[in-house]
Amino acid sequence: MTAVLPKLPRVRFALCARTLDNFRGSSLQQQQCRGFHWIFPHVLLINGGASHGNSELRCSHYARCAGRWTDPGCCCVKAPVLPVLESCDARCCSRMNSSNQRDSDIQKKIDHEIRMRDGACKLLAACSQRDQALEAAKSLQTCSTRIMAYMSELQRMKEAQVMQKVTRRSSDAGPMDDRLPCKGKVAISDLRIPLMWKDTEYFKNKGELHRCAVFCLLQLGGEIFDTDMVIVDRTLTDICFDNTIVFSEASPGFELRLELYSCCSEDDYSAGSTPRKLASKLSSSLGRSAGKKLRAAMEPGPCSPVSNGGASPLLLPVPSVPGPKYHLLAHTTLSLSHVQDSFRTQDLTISGNEESSYWVPLYGSMCCRLAAQPRCMTQQVMSGCLKVKQCGGDPQSWRKVYAVLKGTSLFCYHRQEDVEANVEPAFTIAVNKETRIRASEKDPHSKVQNICISNQYGGEEVTHTLTTDSREDTHRWMEAFWQHFYDMSQWKQCCDDLMKIEQPSPRKPAPVTPKQGSLYHEMVIESSDDPSSTVSDILARRLQELELRSQLGTSNPWMSLFEENNPKSAGRPRPCTSRLSGHSPCSPRRLPRSPMSPHRCPQLGLLSSDVSLTSDSDSHCSTSPCSQHHGWPEPSSNFSLMSSSPSRLRPRTLSLDAKLSTLRGRGFGGGGGTFHCPCQPAPSSLLAAIPISARSPLSQRSTQTTLSCSSSTSSNSSTNSESSHSPESSEGVPFSRPSPARRSLRNLRARLDPRNWLQSQV
Amino acid sequence: MAFVPGQPLTAVVQRIEIQKLQERNNLILGFSIGGGIDQDPGQNPFSESKSDKGIYVTRITPGGPADVSGLMMGDKIMQVNGYDMTMVTHDYARKKLTKKSEVVVRLLVTRKSLEQAVKQSMGPKLTPQFDNTAWWRGRHPHDGVRSTGRASKERRGEERICFFMTA
Numbered sequence: 043m044t045a046v047l048p049k050l051p052r053v054r055f056a057l058c059a060r061t062l063d064n065f066r067g068s069s070l071q072q073q074q075c076r077g078f079h080w081i082f083p084h085v086l087l088i089n090g091g092a093s094h095g096n097s098e099l100r101c102s103h104y105a106r107c108a109g110r111w112t113d114p115g116c117c118c119v120k121a122p123v124l125p126v127l128e129s130c131d132a133r134c135c136s137r138m139n140s141s142n143q144r145d146s147d148i149q150k151k152i153d154h155e156i157r158m159r160d161g162a163c164k165l166l167a168a169c170s171q172r173d174q175a176l177e178a179a180k181s182l183q184t185c186s187t188r189i190m191a192y193m194s195e196l197q198r199m200k201e202a203q204v205m206q207k208v209t210r211r212s213s214d215a216g217p218m219d220d221r222l223p224c225k226g227k228v229a230i231s232d233l234r235i236p237l238m239w240k241d242t243e244y245f246k247n248k249g250e251l252h253r254c255a256v257f258c259l260l261q262l263g264g265e266i267f268d269t270d271m272v273i274v275d276r277t278l279t280d281i282c283f284d285n286t287i288v289f290s291e292a293s294p295g296f297e298l299r300l301e302l303y304s305c306c307s308e309d310d311y312s313a314g315s316t317p318r319k320l321a322s323k324l325s326s327s328l329g330r331s332a333g334k335k336l337r338a339a340m341e342p343g344p345c346s347p348v349s350n351g352g353a354s355p356l357l358l359p360v361p362s363v364p365g366p367k368y369h370l371l372a373h374t375t376l377s378l379s380h381v382q383d384s385f386r387t388q389d390l391t392i393s394g395n396e397e398s399s400y401w402v403p404l405y406g407s408m409c410c411r412l413a414a415q416p417r418c419m420t421q422q423v424m425s426g427c428l429k430v431k432q433c434g435g436d437p438q439s440w441r442k443v444y445a446v447l448k449g450t451s452l453f454c455y456h457r458q459e460d461v462e463a464n465v466e467p468a469f470t471i472a473v474n475k476e477t478r479i480r481a482s483e484k485d486p487h488s489k490v491q492n493i494c495i496s497n498q499y500g501g502e503e504v505t506h507t508l509t510t511d512s513r514e515d516t517h518r519w520m521e522a523f524w525q526h527f528y529d530m531s532q533w534k535q536c537c538d539d540l541m542k543i544e545q546p547s548p549r550k551p552a553p554v555t556p557k558q559g560s561l562y563h564e565m566v567i568e569s570s571d572d573p574s575s576t577v578s579d580i581l582a583r584r585l586q587e588l589e590l591r592s593q594l595g596t597s598n599p600w601m602s603l604f605e606e607n608n609p610k611s612a613g614r615p616r617p618c619t620s621r622l623s624g625h626s627p628c629s630p631r632r633l634p635r636s637p638m639s640p641h642r643c644p645q646l647g648l649l650s651s652d653v654s655l656t657s658d659s660d661s662h663c664s665t666s667p668c669s670q671h672h673g674w675p676e677p678s679s680n681f682s683l684m685s686s687s688p689s690r691l692r693p694r695t696l697s698l699d700a701k702l703s704t705l706r707g708r709g710f711g712g713g714g715g716t717f718h719c720p721c722q723p724a725p726s727s728l729l730a731a732i733p734i735s736a737r738s739p740l741s742q743r744s745t746q747t748t749l750s751c752s753s754s755t756s757s758n759s760s761t762n763s764e765s766s767h768s769p770e771s772s773e774g775v776p777f778s779r780p781s782p783a784r785r786s787l788r789n790l791r792a793r794l795d796p797r798n799w800l801q802s803q804v
Numbered sequence: 805m806a807f808v809p810g811q812p813l814t815a816v817v818q819r820i821e822i823q824k825l826q827e828r829n830n831l832i833l834g835f836s837i838g839g840g841i842d843q844d845p846g847q848n849p850f851s852e853s854k855s856d857k858g859i860y861v862t863r864i865t866p867g868g869p870a871d872v873s874g875l876m877m878g879d880k881i882m883q884v885n886g887y888d889m890t891m892v893t894h895d896y897a898r899k900k901l902t903k904k905s906e907v908v909v910r911l912l913v914t915r916k917s918l919e920q921a922v923k924q925s926m927g928p929k930l931t932p933q934f935d936n937t938a939w940w941r942g943r944h945p946h947d948g949v950r951s952t953g954r955a956s957k958e959r960r961g962e963e964r965i966c967f968f969m970t971a
Contacts, residue, residue: 170849799847800894801838801862804901 834868840894
């Protein structure tokens with residue numbers, strides 16, 4: 043090892059510089075010229091992904107030990123560093139000794155983000171619906187950006203550490219007179235980006251609506267947030283993001299970087315399977331703009347801008363996962379000068395041009411409300427007991443008060459308890475930019491100095507004198523006043539008045555869009571599947587997908603899901619002949635035992651209700667062959683049994699239903715009962731439990747009543763008379779528990795709605 | 805399956821004959837269909853091309869008549885008793901399947917695996933996998949005119965079916 047070292051250090055050095063360059067642009071320039079005495083105690087080389095061609099880096103941990111580089115894990119560098127982070131091995135990060143607590147915090151965050159990113163990749167690969175894929179791609183982008191930001195912060199901290207050591211060694215700490223201004227909350231809300239569509243889009247372009255999915259990525263310091271995704275087409279005049287994003291640790295010199303990403307969201311163009319000839323024919327036969335876009339999409343698209351030092355966009359090339367890719371469309375940077383309590387328009391810098399597939403015609407500006415709440419305005423800066431005297435008054439009229447310095451005033455309460463009790467203060471002394479505070483000469487009567495606060499009220503100058511019990515108290519109060527003034531000078535207009543910031547409510551997960559309510563909409567059947575286990579498999583996968591999707595929106599640990607990644611029981615085909623005897627023993631479900639957060643219940647419940655929906659309809663035409671072969675028990679008795687038991691504990695004979703209903707019962711407790719199959723009225727769902735009771739007289743009648751219910755409002759089902767018309771399961775309807783009237787109305791709407799995909803039983 | 809409008813469509817089909825099951829006063833087949841020219845093709849989970857507006861089998865009742873006859877989920881129905889199903893509304897398809905006067909329904913269905921099976925069998929072996937696999941040739945009626953008259957014409961004349969090979 044030591045023999046190797048003399049040769050390598052120079053290379054490593056250059057390597058480090060360049061790697062870090064990619065992280066953070068040019069801020070390292072001055073470090074580079076320091077020569078070989080590199081100040082980095084730890085250098086992190088990221089594992090380069092295979093897609094980056096000939097560069098091969100492995101993670102190494104260099105520790106500086108007694109002034110020499112020692113390299114516990116050897117690294118072999120073949121080529122200059124390319125922009126990296128295809129697959130970052132977070133485990134390597136954790137190998138770095140960080141005695142610092144903040145380091146480990148960041149590393150935990152990095153680990154977490156990497157897991158999230160892995161999850162998003164997996165979901166992206168498993169997605170079949172375009173919307174889901176877009177959402178997953180968006181999460182992927184956000185995670186990648188966050189990883190990048192955390193990495194660079196880590197490096198910066200390391201730098202700072204070593205810098206400190208260096209300076210400490212060189213010079214003794216002089217009078218540290220630099221105050222740090224207080225931090226504050228910065229909130230950006232009501233983002234609105236106007237669009238400027240060309241008239242040709244409207245009048246000449248008769249083709250399909252060209253749609254793009256856009257979202258915003260906002261970064262301030264180490265915090266990165268993304269907004270919801272919005273689908274943009276030419277019917278939209280503005281892109282509006284409703285989210286309020288609050289950054290809690292902002293210094294007055296903050297830089298809020300806002301980036302707008304977009305991705306073309308056309309189904310037809312995304313399938314790479316369209317044969318080339320057809321594609322070229324299509325592109326030449328379509329309108330000019332549409333064809334161009336198609337051609338652009340068909341080609342292996344250009345990479346997102348590669349970061350090569352300097353001002354690079356936040357995102358690095360994302361891991362090569364098939365699926366939609368977002369491109370940077372526009373960006374801007376906001377700072378303290380843009381903060382105002384009302385809406386303001388800012389300019390956007392647009393990248394990308396009209397020819398790109400992800401182009402959205404932006405007007406070039408952006409409206410938003412940027413508000414800031416410095417801590418000095420919202421929190422108590424200083425509090426304590428004082429004696430106050432108004433100048434010009436009786437020299438003996440000292441009033442004892444409990445004073446609280448907050449915002450632009452010094453509140454003086456009679457007693458300390460009044461503060462918590464929200465009683466009005468006895469009086470208030472303004473402390474703002476026009477206030478003058480000074481320490482007065484020693485009062486002959488007391489041993490401590492007084493503090494004089496003078497304000498201009500109207501044309502008059504009013505001075506209050508404060509005195510404390512001890513010299514230390516006086517010092518502390520003066521210090522507090524100084525700090526407060528400094529904060530106010532730094533935060534400038536934010537300290538005039540407290541700006542309101544709405545705390546964003548905990549986001550409910552986006553409800554499953556009505557179109558995709560049915561299980562069968564989202565199933566993709568591979569032809570090679572063994573039919574008997576197909577549906578179970580698919581359900582298993584669906585449940586997983588839904589879980590992934592729901593977990594993406596929260597910070598639930600992924601590990602539990604991925605540890606039991608391959609559903610153990612998914613492959614086992616279940617025999618269809620389980621008896622009508624309460625719950626069939628349900629399989630040790632593949633779903634993780636980890637406590638399901640409440641908001642996941644609705645989605646899983648939805649799924650269960652989907653399945654029960656299908657099995658219900660199934661039961662309708664489940665026919666005599668079944669009953670003959672298996673000799674089911676008497677329908678009527680069972681029916682009465684069914685009607686007595688509450689829907690939540692419906693025993694199911696189809697194994698699938700059994701599993702799901704027990705799941706429901708177990709996982710969601712009381713919640714299970716609420717997720718009925720809404721599309722069919724209750725009576726039929728009851729009899730669904732008994733597949734063969736589809737033939738019982740009672741069931742038929744109720745079927746007919748169902749029909750009449752829906753047929754009364756629908757125009758189509760006049761065909762009732764001629765066909766054996768069983769209730770259509772119109773899947774396009776959002777799931778809830780509607781009343782019969784609304785259900786039929788919904789059926790009607792669903793049937794007439796061209797966006798649905800009806801299924802009929804024959 | 806991808807088609808070029810106006811051009812003849814070739815597909816490997818399987819003949820499936822389903823006996824309807826009498827249930828009280830209903831005749832049922834035991835499967836569900838989805839699709840149609842009035843439906844949103846993007847939501848079809850079974851179609852290869854998301855602009856395919858054909859009629860697909862979305863569910864099969866296990867043990868039902870369709871299941872027994874060999875119909876499989878994901879099959880695209882090309883013909884029902886001679887009536888073309890490639891360019892019809894959802895309701896039309898349902899009606900043609902649920903005619904009370906017909907007790908037997910003869911379908912021509914296609915699926916991806918059929919074509920693959922035929923290709924395989926064209927290789928080393930010369931016997932096909934399916935007995936009743938046939939090449940179905942018909943003009944893909946994408947020219948927009950739909951009426952019963954046309955359908956019957958197709959039923960009579962244009963259905964050139966040649967048995968591929970028999971064992």
